[in-house]
Every structure is written in structure tokens, then in C-alpha cells.
Amino acid sequence: MIRLRLDVSGGQAIRVPLGCEDSHYLVDVMRLKAGDSLEVLTRDNTVWSAVLEPNHMVRLQTELDRHNRLPRHVTLYQALLKGDHFGAVVDRATQAGVGRIVPIVTARCIVREVSLNKRARWSLLAKEAGEQSHRIDVPDIGDLASLDSLVPGGGAFGCVLDPRAAYDRPWLEPQHGPVELVVGPEGGLTPDEVSRLQSVGFRPISLGPRVYRAENAGAFATVLFLQ
Amino acid sequence: MIRLRLDVSGGQAIRVPLGCEDSHYLVDVMRLKAGDSLEVLTRDNTVWSAVLEPNHMVRLQTELDRHNRLPRHVTLYQALLKGDHFGAVVDRATQAGVGRIVPIVTARCIVREVSLNKRARWSLLAKEAGEQSHRIDVPDIGDLASLDSLVPGGGAFGCVLDPRAAYDRPWLEPQHGPVELVVGPEGGLTPDEVSRLQSVGFRPISLGPRVYRAENAGAFATVLFLQ
CATH class of the missing domain: 2.40.240.20 (Hypothetical PUA domain-like; domain 1)
Structure with missing residues (x-):
């Protein structure tokens, strides 16, 4: 259909x-x-x-019924990426079930601005990927934010993907409630940035011993959070 | 590094x-x-x-140590896809940690052959995606097989992605041992094909109420199997 x-x-x-x-x-x-x-x-x-x-x-x-509502709301704070890679994130993370995508600027971002055209394109990609995956709620794309402005919302599980973090899975508990996930650019976040995020309540998490492309990391983490 | x-x-x-x-x-x-x-x-x-x-x-x-060996071996039997979508599967599934990718032909496949060039390209994509994700074992690409020839190997958990299957998660247990996963083409497998797979031991499973692009389905399922 x-x-x-x-x-x-x-x-x-x-x-x-x-x-x-x-x-x-x-x-x-x-x-x-x-x-x-x-x-x-x-x-x-x-x-x-x-x-x-x-x-x-x-x-x-x-x-129609609401059987395909997502079990929890995931906000993805994704660092800007080179080329059309951010568009790939929007497409894959939407398919995976992310609820909101906010582009952020971090120290190692090469791209540091979002044109109106690009933003319109991302919204279109989210709409198309959402329709294709039969989602009820298509994620909205937030305004560009700086990493320093991020603080997890009340009641949300805030976390930041960090390959240096311990490889365990307790961060998959609890399995309910909103998630706010920070993912860095191609070169990763700096240790200072991770420390700063940690100091305001984002927990460093690792998806395991593999290193994912920036285009995949947010989507793969979302699949796990929504399992 | x-x-x-x-x-x-x-x-x-x-x-x-x-x-x-x-x-x-x-x-x-x-x-x-x-x-x-x-x-x-x-x-x-x-x-x-x-x-x-x-x-x-x-x-x-x-x-160096072997800390990044994958916890279990996943074979992905992936139906041929249009355009360069099979290459996207190789890239993403390799990142997700799949152990072996075997192209298959099914009733609704539009592409029905694999040229030597294409196969060489897929091997290169697997090598690159594997190196980038710091995997030790890069997946090999099997020869083209027909759906009718598939039977799960001894000791493996055989399963087939089917949006009509019940949305539950018991298929994530046990969390050890090899997995053999069948994923259909863009239009899905036919009910007859799913029945035939079921009759030889592949269990129909669903990733939930969302419908994933063929490029994402195998990778997303692998992320869950390797969690």
C-alpha cells in the first residue's frame, strides 16, 4: 500500500x-x-x-490503527558531515525509527553551515524514508545547534557515542522513555567535547568493538534502542 | 589508526x-x-x-589482540536488487558485522545475474567497509544461489525476514551460534517462497512494525543479532 x-x-x-x-x-x-x-x-x-x-x-x-507507533522517542544530535552524508543519516535514521534529528556543529566538523536548500532536502528525505517504512510520525529536522548548547531533557536518557567508552549494554536499560543521542562527525568528537557532554549528563556509550561510518552509527544505535 | x-x-x-x-x-x-x-x-x-x-x-x-572478533557468525542470503542497491547492502551489512553474503535469485528479483565486474566490486566494498569498521574478518561474497537451494546449516538459526511474521523478539534467543538470514528483494518474497523456506527450517521473523528498505533490512537485523 x-x-x-x-x-x-x-x-x-x-x-x-x-x-x-x-x-x-x-x-x-x-x-x-x-x-x-x-x-x-x-x-x-x-x-x-x-x-x-x-x-x-x-x-x-x-x-487506521496505531499499531506502528514507535515504542520510544529517540532524538539524534548528529554532527554535520561532508558531502551528502548527512542526508544519508536522515534517510537511514528515519528508517530505523528516530523521532527527531538535530544537526550540530562540533570541533572537527568540516561543514559548519546548513543552507535552506539542504534543510529542505533533509525534510524531504525524512518524509520519503518515513513513508517508505510505514511510519506514522516522520521525524522533524531541528535547527542547527552548537554542541555546547546540548543538555539532556528532563526524563530523557542522554548518551554520546564514543568508541573509547566501555563495550557493555546496560545503556539499553531502561527500555522505555525518551533517548537523546549525540553522534560526532567523521573524525569523531574530541575528548574535551565528550567530557563536556558527560559533565552535563550525557553518558558515553559504545556500540561494540566495531567502528561505524558516521552515516550508519546513529541508525544502528536507534535500531538497538527501539528493539 | x-x-x-x-x-x-x-x-x-x-x-x-x-x-x-x-x-x-x-x-x-x-x-x-x-x-x-x-x-x-x-x-x-x-x-x-x-x-x-x-x-x-x-x-x-x-x-595485536583479537578483542574485536565478532560474537557470532551471520550469513546473509540477500536477493539481488536493482541498480547499485546490492552494493549498499554489502557496505552496510559489512559495517554491521555480517560474516558472509550470498546473493540469491527469487521470484520478484528484477536483476537475475551477477557479472564478474559486479562481484569484484562487491568484494572491494566489503574489504573497504570492513577495514573502516576495524573488523578482523571481512565477509566473503558467495556464488549466486537460487532460493530453492537454501537449507540452514547444522546448528545454525535459520530465519527469513517477513513483514507478515509476528512482531516479537524470541528470535534474538539464543544469543550464540551461527545465524543464516534470508532477505528478499524490493517487492519482498512471495508467500509461496516464505512457505518453502519455512518447510526446510527457516523461521519467519519480523523486525517490527516498520518496513525497511532492502538496503537496510539485512544490516539492521545483523545489528540486533550481534548486540
């Missing part, structure tokens, strides 16, 4: 005009015709069965 | 002439000079501290 995210509130028999891109996706790429069924994810994170109507309209029918 | 895989047996003070590509990688890409240190992974899966010498030679010094 094709899923589409639309920026509307859910409601029975609501008709929604499609934007150009969504219409192109449904009609030209996915070959849907008027009368064909699809599912729509709404702004309020509900999922509706829906029908494609003529003239680029979609009509919502009934609300 | 830079790691390089060389097709030699390990041994103290052994001198190894570098091939063009490895020499280019160390000298031109990584900017190593004669006298600089690196680590070498040998054919017999040992890791050695080593030094770059003049005239494209590397000298092995002492064997």
Missing part, C-alpha cells in the same frame, strides 16, 4: 488537494489512477485509508 | 610489497610517509601493527 504524508488534520471524508510533487509521485511514478486506494499520514500523526480522486484530489476515509 | 587488509599470512618482521591500489590509498589518499604506523589485517584474520617502508613496502611488527 502506498503511503503519503499530507500537511492536513485527519477527518472523515475530508478532501485534500495534492501539491504538484505529491500528484506527480502518485500518478506518474506509482501509476495510481482515480479510484485507487492509498494511505495518508496526517499532520496530527494519524493514518487514514484514502482514495485518489480526479483533478489531483485525495479523499480520506477511515482512520 | 589506518587499517589495511593484505593477502598474506601474518608473521613477525614479514615484509610485504604493496599493490598499486593499496600504495595509492596509503600514500596519496591517507598521506602516510615512510616510517608511519598502520595496522594490517592478514589472510589468516590476525591483526598486526606495521610500518610503511620506502619503495611501497610494509613491515609487520607485532600481532
Whole structure:
């Protein structure tokens, strides 16, 4: 079943005009015709069965169950990466089930700014990866933040990926409640940065003896947190 | 520390002439000079501290510990995918720690052959991703197999990713012993194919209510098996 995210509130028999891109996706790429069924994810994170109507309209029918809500909310503070690697993070972490992605600048970041274009592209990647994985809630992309501004939110388990940390798994307990995860750039965080994060409550954790590409680390950790 | 895989047996003070590509990688890409240190992974899966010498030679010094051996062996039977997506599987699954990757042909595969070029490229991707993740044992790429020929090896936990399977986690027990995992192509396996696999001992498992891209599914499952 094709899923589409639309920026509307859910409601029975609501008709929604499609934007150009969504219409192109449904009609030209996915070959849907008027009368064909699809599912729509709404702004309020509900999922509706829906029908494609003529003239680029979609009509919502009934609300579907919420069985695919994620078991916990993971915020990924990801250092900016070279090339299009941050986009790869957005794609993979969204598939893995991350709830929010916040780009951060750290000492070893080579890229240090986020253009409006790039940010729009990341939002699109999150939307597409979320639809493809049948997620109800697509992660939002936060504003660029500095590492120094990070403090774990109340009740959240704050942690920072650090290959020097001990290789154990107690950080997978408790298995409920929000997670805030910091992942560094290609060259890693500096020891000073890890110390600073530790001093405000982020726990250094290791995913084991392997060293993951920056594009994979956040997604792999999220898979474990959401197991 | 830079790691390089060389097709030699390990041994103290052994001198190894570098091939063009490895020499280019160390000298031109990584900017190593004669006298600089690196680590070498040998054919017999040992890791050695080593030094770059003049005239494209590397000298092995002492064997390093084996702390980063993987806790269990995962074989990934991955259906052929469109475009370069199989290469993405090799890259990500290697990073995740898979031990062997065997391409398979299934009913819904669009690509149905593997050229020698493609296979050589996959081996290179596995080597690079393995070195980057500091793995001792880089996965080998098996010959193309048909789905019908698959039977789990003795003592292995055989399983097949199937979004229709129940969403539970008992398949993460036991946490030891080899795993043989079958992952379908973009359109999934047919119900008949899943039944056939089940009849020879592969258990249908689900990674949860989300649907992963074929490029991610094998890697994400491997992360869980190796947790």
C-alpha cells in the first residue's frame, strides 16, 4: 500500500488537494489512477485509508490503527558531515525509527553551515524514508545547534557515542522513555567535547568493538534502542 | 589508526610489497610517509601493527589482540536488487558485522545475474567497509544461489525476514551460534517462497512494525543479532 504524508488534520471524508510533487509521485511514478486506494499520514500523526480522486484530489476515509507507533522517542544530535552524508543519516535514521534529528556543529566538523536548500532536502528525505517504512510520525529536522548548547531533557536518557567508552549494554536499560543521542562527525568528537557532554549528563556509550561510518552509527544505535 | 587488509599470512618482521591500489590509498589518499604506523589485517584474520617502508613496502611488527572478533557468525542470503542497491547492502551489512553474503535469485528479483565486474566490486566494498569498521574478518561474497537451494546449516538459526511474521523478539534467543538470514528483494518474497523456506527450517521473523528498505533490512537485523 502506498503511503503519503499530507500537511492536513485527519477527518472523515475530508478532501485534500495534492501539491504538484505529491500528484506527480502518485500518478506518474506509482501509476495510481482515480479510484485507487492509498494511505495518508496526517499532520496530527494519524493514518487514514484514502482514495485518489480526479483533478489531483485525495479523499480520506477511515482512520487506521496505531499499531506502528514507535515504542520510544529517540532524538539524534548528529554532527554535520561532508558531502551528502548527512542526508544519508536522515534517510537511514528515519528508517530505523528516530523521532527527531538535530544537526550540530562540533570541533572537527568540516561543514559548519546548513543552507535552506539542504534543510529542505533533509525534510524531504525524512518524509520519503518515513513513508517508505510505514511510519506514522516522520521525524522533524531541528535547527542547527552548537554542541555546547546540548543538555539532556528532563526524563530523557542522554548518551554520546564514543568508541573509547566501555563495550557493555546496560545503556539499553531502561527500555522505555525518551533517548537523546549525540553522534560526532567523521573524525569523531574530541575528548574535551565528550567530557563536556558527560559533565552535563550525557553518558558515553559504545556500540561494540566495531567502528561505524558516521552515516550508519546513529541508525544502528536507534535500531538497538527501539528493539 | 589506518587499517589495511593484505593477502598474506601474518608473521613477525614479514615484509610485504604493496599493490598499486593499496600504495595509492596509503600514500596519496591517507598521506602516510615512510616510517608511519598502520595496522594490517592478514589472510589468516590476525591483526598486526606495521610500518610503511620506502619503495611501497610494509613491515609487520607485532600481532595485536583479537578483542574485536565478532560474537557470532551471520550469513546473509540477500536477493539481488536493482541498480547499485546490492552494493549498499554489502557496505552496510559489512559495517554491521555480517560474516558472509550470498546473493540469491527469487521470484520478484528484477536483476537475475551477477557479472564478474559486479562481484569484484562487491568484494572491494566489503574489504573497504570492513577495514573502516576495524573488523578482523571481512565477509566473503558467495556464488549466486537460487532460493530453492537454501537449507540452514547444522546448528545454525535459520530465519527469513517477513513483514507478515509476528512482531516479537524470541528470535534474538539464543544469543550464540551461527545465524543464516534470508532477505528478499524490493517487492519482498512471495508467500509461496516464505512457505518453502519455512518447510526446510527457516523461521519467519519480523523486525517490527516498520518496513525497511532492502538496503537496510539485512544490516539492521545483523545489528540486533550481534548486540
